[in-house]
Amino acid sequence: MNDRQALLDAIAADIRDHVPCGFEICERATRLVPGEGAAEARVVLVGEAPGAGEDRSGRPFVGPAGKLLDQLLEAAGLRREDVFITNVVKARPPGNRDPRADEVAHHLPWLEAQLDVVRPRVIVPLGRHALARFAPELKISEAHGRAVEQDGRTLFPMYHPAAALHAQRLRETLFDDARALGEML
Numbered sequence: 001m002n003d004r005q006a007l008l009d010a011i012a013a014d015i016r017d018h019v020p021c022g023f024e025i026c027e028r029a030t031r032l033v034p035g036e037g038a039a040e041a042r043v044v045l046v047g048e049a050p051g052a053g054e055d056r057s058g059r060p061f062v063g064p065a066g067k068l069l070d071q072l073l074e075a076a077g078l079r080r081e082d083v084f085i086t087n088v089v090k091a092r093p094p095g096n097r098d099p100r101a102d103e104v105a106h107h108l109p110w111l112e113a114q115l116d117v118v119r120p121r122v123i124v125p126l127g128r129h130a131l132a133r134f135a136p137e138l139k140i141s142e143a144h145g146r147a148v149e150q151d152g153r154t155l156f157p158m159y160h161p162a163a164a165l166h167a168q169r170l171r172e173t174l175f176d177d178a179r180a181l182g183e184m185l
C-alpha cells in the first residue's frame with residue numbers, strides 16, 4: 001500500500017470511529033460514510049451527504065443516484081475505481097434534511113484532509129450544496145458543465161444526480177456535462 005492510500009485509510013478510520021461527539025447527525029447515523037476510491041484519482045466527486053442506503057452500507061452513492069452517477073462516469077470515460085467519491089458531510093442528516101451550517105463545519109476538515117492527500121486535477125461538486133462549499137458565489141444553474149478556477153483549484157460543477165432521477169431534461173444536461181468533463185481530462 002502506498003503512503004497516500006495509507007493516509008486516506010487513516011482519515012476513513014478517524015471518520016468511522018469518531019463518535020461520540022455531541023452532534024446528533026453523527027450519533028444517530030448507522031455508519032459514517034468516509035468516501036472511497038483511488039488515492040491517485042485525477043477527479044474527486046463531492047456529493048452533499050449520505051442517504052439511507054449509504055447510511056446502511058457505509059459506502060457513498062450506492063442508491064439510485066449512485067447508479068446514475070456510474071452511468072455519468074462511464075459517459076466521461078471514467079470508472080468508479082479511477083475516481084474518489086465522497087460527500088461534504090459524512091453522516092446522513094436525520095430524515096434526509098439539509099445539513100446545518102454547524103454540522104458542515106464539523107465535517108469539513110475531513111473533506112479538506114482527503115483533498116490534501118488526493119490532490120486531484122479536478123473537483124466535481126455535485127449539486128448546489130456541494131458547490132456552496134467551494135464557490136459560494138456561484139449558482140449551479142450557471143456554473144455547471146464547465147471548468148472554474150477557484151482558490152487555486154479547478155472545479156467542474158455538475159447537477160446532483162438525484163435531482164435528475166425524475167427530470168429528463170436535467171438528465172440530458174448531466175450527460176452532456178459528463179461528456180464535457182471527459183473531453184477536458
Ligand code: URA
Nearest residue numbers: 047048049050060061
Ligand atoms: N447523495 C449524496 O449527496 N451522497 C451520497 O453519497 C448519496 C446520495
